[in-house]
Amino acid sequence: MSGYQKSQKPTSCMAPCCVYPPAAHSPGFSFPSSSWTSSPAAAVQFYRSWLSSSSTSSLPGIPEAPRQHTVPLPDVDEVREHCVNSRSSWAPPKPFVVDHNWFGAPNMTTVTLHPLLAIPQRPAAAPSLKWDLLYHPTVAHLENLSIPHGDLSCCAMRSSETDHVLCLQSLVLILPLLPVQIDIRAAVSGTTHHGSGSAPCLTVIDVLEGLYWGLRAPIEPGDFMRLSESEQRTLLRACEVRCRCLPEDERSRHALRKVDYLARRRHFLGIRPAMSYEVPRGMDGGEVYVVELGTGDV
Numbered sequence: 001m002s003g004y005q006k007s008q009k010p011t012s013c014m015a016p017c018c019v020y021p022p023a024a025h026s027p028g029f030s031f032p033s034s035s036w037t038s039s040p041a042a043a044v045q046f047y048r049s050w051l052s053s054s055s056t057s058s059l060p061g062i063p064e065a066p067r068q069h070t071v072p073l074p075d076v077d078e079v080r081e082h083c084v085n086s087r088s089s090w091a092p093p094k095p096f097v098v099d100h101n102w103f104g105a106p107n108m109t110t111v112t113l114h115p116l117l118a119i120p121q122r123p124a125a126a127p128s129l130k131w132d133l134l135y136h137p138t139v140a141h142l143e144n145l146s147i148p149h150g151d152l153s154c155c156a157m158r159s160s161e162t163d164h165v166l167c168l169q170s171l172v173l174i175l176p177l178l179p180v181q182i183d184i185r186a187a188v189s190g191t192t193h194h195g196s197g198s199a200p201c202l203t204v205i206d207v208l209e210g211l212y213w214g215l216r217a218p219i220e221p222g223d224f225m226r227l228s229e230s231e232q233r234t235l236l237r238a239c240e241v242r243c244r245c246l247p248e249d250e251r252s253r254h255a256l257r258k259v260d261y262l263a264r265r266r267h268f269l270g271i272r273p274a275m276s277y278e279v280p281r282g283m284d285g286g287e288v289y290v291v292e293l294g295t296g297d298v
Contacts, residue, residue, distance in 0.1 A: 111166065111273065112158045114204050116151060119270035119292055129208075131268040132296065133215055133259060134245055137208040140268075152205040168202045172288045173211055174274065178261045179223055181280065182214030207271070211291065215259035224256060238263045267296035 112118075116129045129147070131140035141147060155165040173182040184207055186200040224232065238260040243249045259266070274288040 116204050117271050127269050133266045155201045156207050173291050175291050180258050184210030217258050219256040235260050264295050265293040267294045269294050
């Protein structure tokens with residue numbers, strides 16, 4: 001460091017950026033000789049000496065700050081009276097009322113489904129029919145030995161008001177969020193409704209077999225291509241499981257069927273009338289029913 005000499009700052013760098021000269025009429029102030037402006041250091045020294053000797057608290061030459069006018073606060077009694085009046089005129093908001101008619105809920109009192117087709121009333125209750133939709137309904141009947149065979153030949157629906165069987169000859173089954181729509185019609189050799197002579201009635205076995213064969217229909221290639229990549233993988237895994245469970249499907253293991261849409265949710269819980277927003281366009285809501293499914297853990 002001995003070889004270097006510390007440079008001295010020029011005196012002009014020590015002067016402030018802005019210098020407000022005091023007014024000439026300020027008390028106790030007099031300008032020095034005109035030579036003080038030639039030396040910034042002398043100007044700074046002059047201001048320091050003047051500020052230390054001046055009795056005034058404000059800098060000379062700087063205008064005073066504007067005076068803030070105070071606003072008187074209202075009286076406490078007036079504020080209390082205003083709050084009471086505002087509270088008395090306040091009306092609570094009206095509660096939100098759900099318009100059930102907007103959802104188009106079906107009239108559940110007009111139709112009573114057969115117990116083998118109806119959804120359990122309690123959520124934790126097991127369905128009346130334990131059925132894996134992968135297998136034919138006759139296999140399900142063998143697993144449910146407590147169900148009389150005659151119940152499968154009963155009419156699927158009855159009127160809740162008169163308790164008479166409904167001579168329903170067809171209905172449409174849909175599955176929530178799946179591109180599956182199954183048309184079911186009464187078998188020609190089905191049960192005959194005694195009040196109407198020869199008109200066939202849609203039976204329980206008609207509904208079960210119609211659902212089974214409807215799910216055995218193949219999936220169209222266009223429907224498969226519209227699925228996402230993850231959905232396609234899930235569908236292919238479900239197809240492999242089905243082929244392992246059903247030896248007759250091993251020969252056509254590459255043929256996707258609509259039952260593969262269900263994956264693990266293949267267990268039948270029952271059917272219910274469709275809501276108005278679930279009914280496909282151009283159909284009557286009274287003929288459309290929704291199939292509810294589960295994983296079989298109940």
